[in-house]
Amino acid sequence: MLGPVAKLKTDPIALADLQAFLAANDDFAFELRCLRELSQRGITVDHAGTYADPVTGKNRQFDFRFEMAPEPQLRVAIALECKNLKPFFPLMVSRLPRLPAEAFHEVLVPRNQGHVVVQQVGGGAVVMNPSETVTLSAPASLYAVHDPVGKSTVQVGRLPGGDFQADDAEVYEKWSQAVSSAYDLCAKAHYGFANFAGPRFACFILPVVVVPDGMLWVTDYQADGAPAGVPTQTNETTFYLNHSPWRDGQTFRYVVSHLHFVTLAGLGSLVDRVLVNGNFRQLLRPAVV
Numbered sequence: 001m002l003g004p005v006a007k008l009k010t011d012p013i014a015l016a017d018l019q020a021f022l023a024a025n026d027d028f029a030f031e032l033r034c035l036r037e038l039s040q041r042g043i044t045v046d047h048a049g050t051y052a053d054p055v056t057g058k059n060r061q062f063d064f065r066f067e068m069a070p071e072p073q074l075r076v077a078i079a080l081e082c083k084n085l086k087p088f089f090p091l092m093v094s095r096l097p098r099l100p101a102e103a104f105h106e107v108l109v110p111r112n113q114g115h116v117v118v119q120q121v122g123g124g125a126v127v128m129n130p131s132e133t134v135t136l137s138a139p140a141s142l143y144a145v146h147d148p149v150g151k152s153t154v155q156v157g158r159l160p161g162g163d164f165q166a167d168d169a170e171v172y173e174k175w176s177q178a179v180s181s182a183y184d185l186c187a188k189a190h191y192g193f194a195n196f197a198g199p200r201f202a203c204f205i206l207p208v209v210v211v212p213d214g215m216l217w218v219t220d221y222q223a224d225g226a227p228a229g230v231p232t233q234t235n236e237t238t239f240y241l242n243h244s245p246w247r248d249g250q251t252f253r254y255v256v257s258h259l260h261f262v263t264l265a266g267l268g269s270l271v272d273r274v275l276v277n278g279n280f281r282q283l284l285r286p287a288v289v
Helices: 015-025 027-039 168-193 264-276 278-284
Strands: 046-048 051-052 059-061 064-071 074-082 090-098 106-111 118-121 124-127 129-137 149-157 164-167 202-211 216-220 238-244 256-263
Touching: 027 046, 027 064, 027 074, 027 264, 051 064, 051 118, 051 168, 059 168, 059 216, 064 264, 074 168, 090 238, 106 168, 106 256, 129 168, 149 216, 149 256, 168 202, 168 238, 202 278, 216 238, 216 256, 238 264, 256 264, 264 278
Parallel strands: 074 202, 090 216, 149 238, 202 256
Antiparallel strands: 046 064, 051 059, 064 074, 090 149, 106 129, 106 202, 118 124, 149 164, 238 256
16 A cells, blocks of 8 residues: 655656556456456456455455356356465465364255245245255365365565565455455355255355465475475465354355465366366265255
């Protein structure tokens, strides 16, 4: 954020200045690169819409939302936020082996019509529980026991004097936005099942944060806290959340168990796995669907 306008130079901003800004600092340009990555796979996205934050009730803007239906029994809805990190301040995710209690994810499934509760409210009927939540635990979960899972994030840089600067505020803001957007998608899916008729399917909702290629690092630790190697670059890693922002009057529950950090290349790989990898998709939905 800029400081007071009085601290700015008084020279007029010219075309060359704007071009230099766009070349070096344009976050929107990175969003458009993400959009192209999705569009070339035939995915239609909602871009830069608004929603009511499920916790604060305030209006917020999301970067992208899109849904994939790779098979009749599965829909995958992704809330995607973009963070245009710079080489001098990359993201590092610290990971531990995933515990058995953390090796799960949830899906929403339309209720069979015989189990839907319809309550008379005023002069009309309201469907009270059009969906049910199914918890998938390892080994039937997308998230395996003992795989590395993120527990902490930090951006690392150096100050002009050489000291390290470490901060997680900007990335935290982005991944919290992704989670809030994902939970809004949960609510839309739940209430959207009110008039559902047809074969049942599983709806998996996933928050994702994408950063430029080369800007995502991981450092792994053993269960006892001992280092398990040196930091390495990666295109994708998971981050444990176990998050469910309950609201008064809410008629459903859904726990967002994990968030995915990906690079631009990792975003394409994640989408490709959903679209073409049958084994991956099988782990996303319950066997009863």
